[in-house]
Amino acid sequence: MTNRITDIEDLLPPKPQAPQPRDCCGSGCCPCVHDIYEEDLRKWKKQCKRIREGGLEEVPVEGALHPDKWKEFEIVKIKEIYSNCLCYTFKLPEGKNLGLSIGQHLIVKQIKNGRAVIRQYTPISDISEKGSFDVLIKIYPNGKITQLIKDWKVGDNIPWRGPFGNFSYKTNCYKRILMLAAGTGIAPMYQIIKAIVDNDQDETFIKLLYSSKSISNILLREELLTLCQFWNFKMTHYLSAEDDLRMKKYNETIMSRKLTKEDVKSELLQAPVDSTLVLVCGTRSFDKDMVNAAKDAQVPDKNIFKF
Numbered sequence: 001m002t003n004r005i006t007d008i009e010d011l012l013p014p015k016p017q018a019p020q021p022r023d024c025c026g027s028g029c030c031p032c033v034h035d036i037y038e039e040d041l042r043k044w045k046k047q048c049k050r051i052r053e054g055g056l057e058e059v060p061v062e063g064a065l066h067p068d069k070w071k072e073f074e075i076v077k078i079k080e081i082y083s084n085c086l087c088y089t090f091k092l093p094e095g096k097n098l099g100l101s102i103g104q105h106l107i108v109k110q111i112k113n114g115r116a117v118i119r120q121y122t123p124i125s126d127i128s129e130k131g132s133f134d135v136l137i138k139i140y141p142n143g144k145i146t147q148l149i150k151d152w153k154v155g156d157n158i159p160w161r162g163p164f165g166n167f168s169y170k171t172n173c174y175k176r177i178l179m180l181a182a183g184t185g186i187a188p189m190y191q192i193i194k195a196i197v198d199n200d201q202d203e204t205f206i207k208l209l210y211s212s213k214s215i216s217n218i219l220l221r222e223e224l225l226t227l228c229q230f231w232n233f234k235m236t237h238y239l240s241a242e243d244d245l246r247m248k249k250y251n252e253t254i255m256s257r258k259l260t261k262e263d264v265k266s267e268l269l270q271a272p273v274d275s276t277l278v279l280v281c282g283t284r285s286f287d288k289d290m291v292n293a294a295k296d297a298q299v300p301d302k303n304i305f306k307f
């Protein structure tokens, strides 16, 4: 005789395995293997409860990514943007996009000395693009994951998971967006700028203040310049090292100095702060300085978002 309870128990998904202490690489991954385990456990308990209460249907996942499972995607192209900064193109299953919302990112996992290292990356291709996605990655000489990424080759299958990130954006809910980015911090900004200027209904004005080391280190330089043709996007570049400004292109505004708190404050005088959204993405110290500058200019906390 079959026992109904046993039958249902057989249908439950396997319990996620708790990471061993040695699985944590100790480099402050966000999310780290323990955070991922806690989240998986929470979702597993919820799923078990649903099945025990009579529901068996899987929650449909629209895009190619899965929030709970690592999915492997093949690298089909690698392009060097400048030394130590590469653009990787990954193939998606036919007819699928990533299923990201504006400003969301993915996480990637690599194994180093038997331990998982996890980092976040924001695709720079259109979030609705089907068939492939692009990720721009800067390689750091002492970077835990990027020293493994630098060995990626075309044909490798890389495990990604997502979407992640709780940035939420509604068309026209702010009059103005001030974006403060440094280095690869341009990735989420670029994704958001494209989504806004491509939406005819969106009348939000965007100003980007972008800090790079030198002119040749400006990421997505051509792409950003093209976006400046839209009435609602303008940008100023700031250089942290001296450079030859004769390399400046027509229509480009380049300041041969660091981006300062005063620059942020004077931008914030252009529109009422309560109808301005401030987005920040760069290094830890850059983020701290920029968030403080926005707060000093009386931008309410709810209008400041740090990626």
Ligand SMILES: Cc1cc2nc3c(=O)[nH]c(=O)nc-3n(C[C@H](O)[C@H](O)[C@H](O)COP(=O)(O)OP(=O)(O)OC[C@H]3O[C@@H](n4cnc5c(N)ncnc54)[C@H](O)[C@@H]3O)c2cc1C
Pocket (backbone or CB within 6 Å): 027, 105, 119, 120, 121, 122, 123, 135, 136, 137, 138, 140, 141, 142, 143, 144, 145, 146, 147, 183, 184, 187, 188, 282, 283, 307
């Ligand atoms: C939401 C989000 C989205 C991101 N999107 C991207 C993206 O699209 N492309 C991308 O390249 N990175 C992106 N990053 C950063 C990325 O997640 C990693 O932190 C980065 O690749 C470094 O990882 P690592 O393990 O090699 O370096 P780590 O081992 O973590 O750091 C080693 C050293 O590298 C240097 N370093 C690390 N990160 C930075 C930094 N941001 N600026 C300056 N120096 C640094 C420092 O010297 C640091 O001591 C994103 C981060 C977040 C939070």
